[in-house]
Amino acid sequence: MRRWLVACALWACVLTQIGCQTGPACGTFPLDADTRRCMVSTIDTMVREHYPFAEQKGVDMTMFFKGLWSSLDEPELDDESFVLSLAQSLAMLEDGHTRLERFRLDEVGAPPVKLALREGQVVVRSAAPGAGLKPGEVIETIDGKPALPVLRSALASAERGSAGEVLLLGADAALAGEVGSDVRLETASGRVVQLTRQTVLHEPFIRRFGEIGYLRVKTFGFIDDLDRLDRLMNELMDTRGLIIDLRDNGGGYPSVSDGLFGRLVTEDGALFALVDRQGRVHRHMQAHSRGETYTGQVVVLVNEGTFSAANYFAHRIREEHRGVLLGGRTGGGAASPDRGLMLVDGLWFQVSTYVVETLSGHNTEEGMAPTIRLDDVGAWYEVPPEQGALSEDNDRMLRRARRYLEGVQ
Structure with a gap:
């Protein structure tokens, strides 16, 4: 179904x-x-x-x-x-x-x-x-x-x-x-x-590392993702810090990524603009505060596979100062493909069709630098971070994010 x-x-x-x-x-x-x-x-x-x-x-x-x-x-x-x-x-x-x-x-x-x-x-x-x-x-x-x-x-x-x-x-x-x-x-x-x-096909999942929560999101590509992400977020509300893993997330629905961001803020996010090639604003995109707000510190894991709606989520985290990006440069894809047909x-x-412009008026089609850059990001995890293989021993990026959050008072 x-x-x-x-x-x-x-x-x-x-x-x-x-x-x-x-x-x-x-x-x-x-x-x-x-x-x-x-x-x-x-x-x-x-x-x-x-x-x-x-x-x-x-x-x-x-x-x-x-x-x-x-x-x-x-x-x-x-x-x-x-x-x-x-x-x-x-x-x-x-x-x-x-x-x-x-x-x-x-x-x-x-x-x-x-x-x-x-x-x-x-x-x-x-x-x-x-x-x-x-x-x-x-x-x-x-x-x-x-x-x-x-x-x-x-x-x-x-x-x-x-x-x-x-x-x-x-x-x-x-x-x-x-x-x-x-x-x-x-x-x-x-x-x-x-x-x-x-x-x-990988389902989102959560883990706990003491007082630190971990949410792995491989895609924003399903219409029921937001309901599933809400249920997972509700289980992590008592944690002091949260790691959101968007490595190799190829994107999906911006409404889903905005819905997740809405759980991290107490007020509606600022407007991002969809701008055409002539510089005209087509419409705006906004993340609305929704549900119970997670108030802990947030680290988002990113790499060159963080693309499209996942890259857009990273924009909001960085532009609206809601957390830090840790890893490598994102894969970009700050565009909206609103034109398509079956040939x-x-x-x-x-x-x-449209460029997604951030609060500061820039688009990051070619990716965005992280807050905390790790060189040779691909070597930072020996096992792809999937549910059955997640391990701090094999994932130094995850370990680095946890250390960062544990140092936040």
Whole structure:
């Protein structure tokens, strides 16, 4: 039932954005010449009209559009290769929200390894014990394909779970596939490591470390997340300090992240602005104080996987002085993808439309520095902080946050 409700909610949201689209905008698979031209033209138009970050990111838009249209000049491309070509063009925008998405009927999984793009190389950001990989190792191939184009494609072509929930964003999608299947990685040193994909759907959970509470939130992507987060928060109201773990939280509904923030403040938060590419304010976003207020000190754990709505939550914590951010620079995604449509059956396109501006008038699309920065954040936890593996012995970032809170009187 929960997955069904999520699907309904997401589609309701989607339909309000596009005026209740009743079918694919361009056709169906297999893709004929007219359908392909429609797909390219539609993406071209939506990016030209709405994409707000070209100047900020120094994107050569002439090169982008040239690459996008060049796909039509290669009629020998099969359908999957054509879609991949579009995704690779979108990757030039380096924007986590402007992307193609596949809707799958099977559960999506990924191995316990995180990848990142650094200085033109694909590197291991973090890996669970026993994975055979260490943070910083360079990956040359993924399933026999050069890792760099695979990762760049994934940055624009993340896949969603069967209900459309936010699970795999950006680099994580490079290793995505069917749960239980294997993926083979080859390092720059020539080592070959084979990993099994595991389920990526994780429930929020809490722990106690003496007088310090811990709340792990992997996603804000479910419509019932706020009710579940409220129940968990209610169990931690008597703690003196609270650690909110948003590492590798790919985002979801801003209303859910604002709802969580509303439990931390006694007054409504200030207005954040949604601004279009011409600098016009579209609307405002506000976190309202709600329920019983948690009054203890707060530390939020962040890293480059803290994206979109999670990044927005981090904005509020920092801008409204409600706690400290500890870890690495957030992954950014200070945008609102309010424009999207189904290009063909099962293939969705969306584009960043509005910039989220903070109280001080800045957007942090490219991420935000933490209050307490820890170098080489990926090496600070040996085990991904999931419910069955959470341990201060294996998670030095968690230990550092607890020490900080224990020093607050």
